[in-house]
Amino acid sequence: MGREFLDIFTGWAKDYDTFTTGSDDQYKEVFRGYDGILQTIADCSGSHVIEFGIGTGNLTKKLLAAGRTVYPIEPSEEMRYLVAAKLPENIEIIDGDMQDFPLPPFKVDTIISSYVFHHLKREEKAEVLTHYFDLLEDGGKVLFADTMFMDHAFYEEKVAEAARNHFYGLKADLEREYYPMIPDLYHQFNDAGFSVSLMQMNTFVWIIEGVKEAWQPPKR
Numbered sequence: 665m666g667r668e669f670l671d672i673f674t675g676w677a678k679d680y681d682t683f684t685t686g687s688d689d690q691y692k693e694v695f696r697g698y699d700g701i702l703q704t705i706a707d708c709s710g711s712h713v714i715e716f717g718i719g720t721g722n723l724t725k726k727l728l729a730a731g732r733t734v735y736p737i738e739p740s741e742e743m744r745y746l747v748a749a750k751l752p753e754n755i756e757i758i759d760g761d762m763q764d765f766p767l768p769p770f771k772v773d774t775i776i777s778s779y780v781f782h783h784l785k786r787e788e789k790a791e792v793l794t795h796y797f798d799l800l801e802d803g804g805k806v807l808f809a810d811t812m813f814m815d816h817a818f819y820e821e822k823v824a825e826a827a828r829n830h831f832y833g834l835k836a837d838l839e840r841e842y843y844p845m846i847p848d849l850y851h852q853f854n855d856a857g858f859s860v861s862l863m864q865m866n867t868f869v870w871i872i873e874g875v876k877e878a879w880q881p882p883k884r
């Protein structure tokens with residue numbers, strides 16, 4: 665079911681970058697500091713990376729510029745077509761999604777995405793986190809930037825604020841997609857085996873990092 669929002673991106677693909685640069689009032693805060701958010705993920709990533717939902721390739725370009733080996737995965741045919749023109753010719757963009765994807769021909773140390781994880785339902789998030797944990801070697805990590813909320817009251821406040829501002833597109837988006845509550849997401853990462861850290865990037869977007877720690881013998 666993780667591909668249920670793909671039609672939105674088929675329609676959005678051509679104009680997507682005007683949103684990331686803050687030209688749309690409704691999404692201005694969601695994308696505030698977008699470039700720095702992507703750069704933080706690129707800086708914190710390891711050398712061999714799976715990137716899910718590459719969209720128009722803005723994070724992929726930063727990863728390549730930082731010398732990472734990237735396996736870029738994108739389910740939208742429209743996005744794959746548009747982004748191919750922005751990336752070097754030797755980069756193959758893989759048709760797949762966060763749940764269903766062919767494995768790369770190399771060992772992966774980092775699994776990343778920006779503005780994508782909320783497309784999965786709660787139980788789908790738990791399933792993929794367990795799968796990613798199994799895929800990674802010790803020391804490997806998951807790094808996701810996405811909209812998430814500290815608690816339900818703050819989420820309701822943001823929905824009400826969107827309505828007050830007549831931001832009906834943003835309101836519908838917040839109500840339609842599966843934006844997680846941070847304490848719950850934290851536990852989902854823990855339950856999959858990751859140790860977790862979080863960094864707030866703007867009112868909506870946080871970066872969550874889950875590290876697969878090397879096993880340590882218990883201290884005596």
Ligand SMILES: C[S@@+](CC[C@H](N)C(=O)[O-])C[C@H]1O[C@@H](n2cnc3c(N)ncnc32)[C@H](O)[C@@H]1O
Binds near residue numbers: 684719
């Ligand atoms: C909001 S855009 C983010 C694009 C890019 N990562 C960025 O930071 O600008 C979401 C992207 O995720 C893709 N997507 C939607 N559902 C997905 C899924 N289940 N698995 C992977 N990617 C998905 C969409 O096609 C779209 O390209």
